[in-house]
Amino acid sequence: MWLNRIAGVMMAVLVSHQVDANETTLLNRWTLAPGHYPFVQQKWIKGLQRPLRSSGYLALNEQSLEWVTEKPVLQKVHLDAHGVTLQHQQVQAGSELIGQLMLAVVQHDTSFLAKHFSISKLQAGCLKMQPKAAPLNKFYQQIQLCGETKLEQIELIEVKGNRSLIQLQGPEA
Amino acid sequence: MTARRAWVLWCLLIAALLFGLSVLVPQTHWNSSLTAAFPQERGQWQSQLLSNNTVNRQFRLVLTGLPAAELDTVANEVLASTPVGDKAAWHWQKPSDTLSEMTTFVQHSAGRIANQAARQQLAKGQFQSLIDAAWLRLVSPLPLPDDIIQRDPLLLSQFHLEQMLQTTGQGIGLQPMDFGYAGSHQKKAFLLLLGQLHFDPFDSAGTQQALAELTPILEQLQQKYPELQLIRSGVVFHAAVASSRAQYEMTWYGGASLLAIALLILFVFRSVYPLLITGLLLGTGVLAGLAAVLWYFDSPHLIAFVFATTLIGIAVDYAFHGMLAVQHGRPFFRRMLPGLQLSLLSTLIGYLVLFVLPLAILNQVAVFMMTGMSVVYVLVHWLLPVVLPTCQISIGASATANRYLALWHQLSMRRSRIILLATPIIILAVLATMLRVDDDVRTLNSINPSLLEQEQQMQQLTGMRWDIQFVLVQAKQLDDLLIREQQVVQLLQVWQQQGKLAHWQALSDWIWPLSQQQELQRQLQTAYNNVAVQDYLQQLGVVVNAAPPQHLTLSQLPAGLQMLAIAPNLADAPALVGVIPVQGWQPEYAEIEQLQKIGLVDVYHPVADASKRLQGVRLHLQQGLGLAALCILAFLCWHIGWKQALAIALYLGACGGAALLGPLLLGHALNLFHVVGLVLVVALTLDYAIFFSSNLAETEVQLAVGLSALTSMLAFGVLMFSQTPVIAGFGITTLFGIAAALLFAPILRTTRVKDVVL
Known part of the structure; x- marks a missing residue:
């Protein structure tokens, strides 16, 4: 249940924009319009000798978001105001807030992100988002967002040392 | 004995009782719950189950009416103000703590479930x-618990955990935060905080401590944030209201009846002396009764003392008989004593029935009354004639008694006998047609409307339900328990699919029998030798350990799940009891039968169980009362002759019938506590019957019985205005019964063939 919520926050991060007045300039540049956004993910898991690679795309609409992994296996995750739906499953109990969070991002409501993260500048073109409270801070140490003219890279650093690097492209026509 | 020596003895007795109480009171643990006073017929481990049941110990607080960000601030202020440490009355359950425990468990269980x-x-x-x-799981951006991939490369335990959290979770739409759960209802944000008491919510001392700590925090917040809306839910709030109401009613009703008795004595004796003596008699009786209860019982019940205020009514009866007899000289007083002794004996027999019943609250009332009345009798017998000076009895009171007796004497003996025979027959016939009994414990206590509204609001906002049935599984060993539980869970799954229940939590969902854990390890070894799986492992770069992991044990479960198994460690209890709480289930008889067929499986619902026990006690009490009445009548038959004993039996039937008819006419269904009222009515009615059957002067008997009945009706009748249905029912029963006894008593004299020697 909480994993789906975290997934929802992830989706929101991927399409995040203005959150804090100090970072508005950078975040405003990252606003995503509806469309398809290909991604490549590398994931370092403790105990594995090499990172796991996966790729797919994000299908962003005004009312919903599809997270589609194409390689190494096909997987679809659907998010909307009713919650998070994993492939071939029912809406996950307790995921309504995440659906709302995602929609708030799409509809330019930044109060949700500000509620869950402390946001600061990291380096040129990068922001650091630190979870404020449980359950996010039990799993994520920080989330880094980077990009010049658009959001290009997201790095998730877990408390236990696992790390995911997601590189965004697009949008596709 | 001189008056001075008598006073010294009396003062010494009071001093000894006060000293005893000063030692006993500080050690006393007061109780305020009716259900807590019920007998444990099903065994001690049932009681342990209830004390371990976190649903009773949990209380909920919803903060709403403010924007979400402000609610967070308010919640943090609540947490910062909450006392911590060993002496704190409660703590807040943090979702993050539960999450950490579950994460640790996943790491332990990796590759084993x-x-x-x-x-x-x-x-x-x-x-x-x-x-x-x-x-799919590995490449998703979701985090994985630390260090499980080497021991569980197929992530089977992780999937199991996620599925369990999904299927057993409650409170749809709630977001776990650091301090509680956030949610929204109709676009209105709210925060749910879960508190866990460190004691039984029915322990009034603990309840008072918890509320004394919590209430100021909430009041300060309410002042600081006027828009803030606080919604409370939990047994502790109901128990606190019931406790304070019982204490208030005990004080108020006791005071009111004392005032009424004082005015009556002043009116009849025209002197302060009898008032002082009566006060001392009652005071000594109350002190003795209280000391006996505190000495004999570990956890005296406040409700028992509400009932026990009736000692005032019964004991003052003895005082009136004694004081009136003293005014007529020693010979008259000596003639009165056998009646008083017979009266005490019959009343003690009545209360002895309550004492042997398996209901703590009745046992306490019985000990209080038997001790109090015995002490009052001793004082009336030996000290009252010495210390009471001669007084002028009110002419008006005597005249009223005479006028009332004259009305009865206008009847011929034949008519009197017809009335004596017909009245109980008519009353009992009407009673039989109207009889309605309800033993549901929920009808014993009225729920505070404000708290009930808050409970409903809470359920509407959070979607949570706290009405839980328990499936109890008994076993000698953990493996037996888990196998039996798995059979139970199979049935629960079917009923869940049929929409008959919402969720459950079973130990066997988290830990398996040893043989099944071993079977899983064999299957996994087969899988790891499969070509496709080896290819997958190679891609990951994982080398699986050839040695199978150690088996999962009960001690590795998170604390919140360990309560799913109880080892009662008692001689008459099973070695191990599995507790499966089931939400949203009203089991049908056929379903219970299906579960019982598994063997050593039973369904337990605290309310239904308590109601059943209450019914059992009521039936016991009815039988005991009937037996006691028969014993007393047999004794009277031998002592005063069968004809007069028969007349007393008919008189008892009429008064007892009237006592039960009263509540029925007012729309109440009868329960145990109406029968308790009936016991008191029978005791008083016998008192009156014995004195009216005696050869004492009729006017004096009528005066004493009249005064006694009036004071008793005042003392008991006030209880009918109690907001607690059980106390009100008791008051109505005794009021109707004593009124009938007072009005009907002279018939025992008008139907009497000859004088009776007691």
Whole structure:
């Protein structure tokens, strides 16, 4: 249940924009319009000798978001105001807030992100988002967002040392 | 004995009782719950189950009416103000703590548990499906618990955990935060905080401590944030209201009846002396009764003392008989004593029935009354004639008694006998047609409307339900328990699919019998030798340890799940009891039968169980009362002759019938506590009957019985205005019964053939 919520926050991060007045300039540049956004993910898991690679795309609409992994296996995750739906499953109990969070991002409501993260500048073109409270801070140490003219890279650093690097492209026509 | 020596003895007795109480009171643990006073017929481990039941110990607080960000601030202020440490009355349950415990458990259980679908796939050799599922999970951006991939490369335990959290979770739409759960209802944000008491919510001292700590915090917040809306839910709030109401009613009703008695004595004796003596008699009786209860019982019940205020009514009867007899000189007083002794004996027999019943609250009332009345009798017999000076009895009171007796004497003996025979027959016939009994414990206590509204609001906002049935599974060993529980869970799954229940929590969902854990390890070893799985492991760069991991044990479960098994450690209890709480279930008889067929499985619902026990006690009390009445009548038959004993029996039937008819006419269904009222009515009625059957002067008897009945009706009748249905029912029963006894008593004299020697 909480994993789906975290997934929802992830989706929101991927399409995040203005959150804090100090970072508005950078975040405003990252606003995503509806469309398809290909991604490549590398994931370092403790105990594995090499990172796991996966790729797919994000299908962003005004009312919903599809997270589609194409390689190494096909997987679809659907998010909307009713919650998070994993492939071939029912809406996950307790995921309504995440659906709302995602929609708030799409509809330019930044109060949700500000509620869950402390946001600061990291380096040129990068922001650091630190979870404020449980359950996010039990799993994520920080989330880094980077990009010049658009959001290009997201790095998730877990408390236990696992790390995911997601590189965004697009949008596709 | 001189008056001075008598006073010294009396003062010494009071001093000794006060000293005893000064020692006993500080050690006393007061109780305020009716259900807590019920007998434990099903065994001590049932009681342990209730004390371990976190639903009773949990209380909920919803903060709403403010924007979400402000609610967070308010919640943090609540947490910062909450006392901590060993002496704190409660703590807040933090979702983050539960999450940490579950994460630790996942790390322990890695490679040692799997869900049903995965086990079937393993058994059928469908390894590719397992590999695909693991890949999906690994490449998703979701975090993984630390260090599980080496021990569980197919992530079977992780999937099982996620499925369990999904299926057993409650409170749809709630977001776990650091301090509680956030949610929204109709676009209105709210925060749910869960508190856990460190004691039984029915322990009034603990309840008072918790509320004394919590209430100021909430009041300060309410002042600081006027828009803030606080919604409370939990047994502790109801128990606190019931406790304070019982204390208030005890004080108020006791005071009111004392005032009424004082005015009556002043009116009849025209002197302060009898008032002082009566006060001392009652005071000494109350002190003795209280000391006996505190000495004999570990946890005296406040409700028992509400009932025990009736000692005032019964004991003052003795005082009136004694004081009136003293005014007529020693010979008259000596003639009165056998009646008083017979009266005490019959009343003690009545209360002895209550004492042997398996209901703590009745036992306490019985000990209080028997001790108090015995002490009052001793004082009336030996000290009253010495210390009471001669007084002028009110002419008006005597004249009223005479006028009332004259009305009865206008009847011929034949008519009197017809009335004596017909009245109980008519009353009992009407009673039989109207009889309605309800033993549901929920009808004993009225729920505070404000708290009830808050409970409903809470349920509407959070979607949570706290009405839980328990399936209890008994076993000698953990493995037996788990196997039996798995059979129970199979049935629960079917009923859940049929929409008959919402959720459950079973130990066997988290830990398996040893043989099944070993079977899983064999299946996993087969899987790891499969070509496709080896290819998957190679891609990951994982080398699986050839040695199977240690088995999961009960001690590795998170604390919140360990309560699913109880080892009562008592001689008459099973070695191990599995507790499966089931939400949203009203089990049908056929379902209970299906569960019981598994063997050593039973369904337990605290309310239904308590109601059943209450019914059992009521039936016991009815039988005991009937037996006691027969014993007393047999004794009277031998002592005063069968004709007069028969007349007393008819008189008792009429008064007892009237006592039960009263509540029925007012729309109440009868329960145990109406029968308790009936016991008191029978005791008083016998008192009156014995004195009216005696050869004492009729006017004096009528005066004493009249005064006694009036004071008793005042003392008991006031209880009918109690907001607690059980106390009100008791008051109505005794009021109707004593009124009938007072009005009807002279018939025992008008139907009497000859004088009776007591």
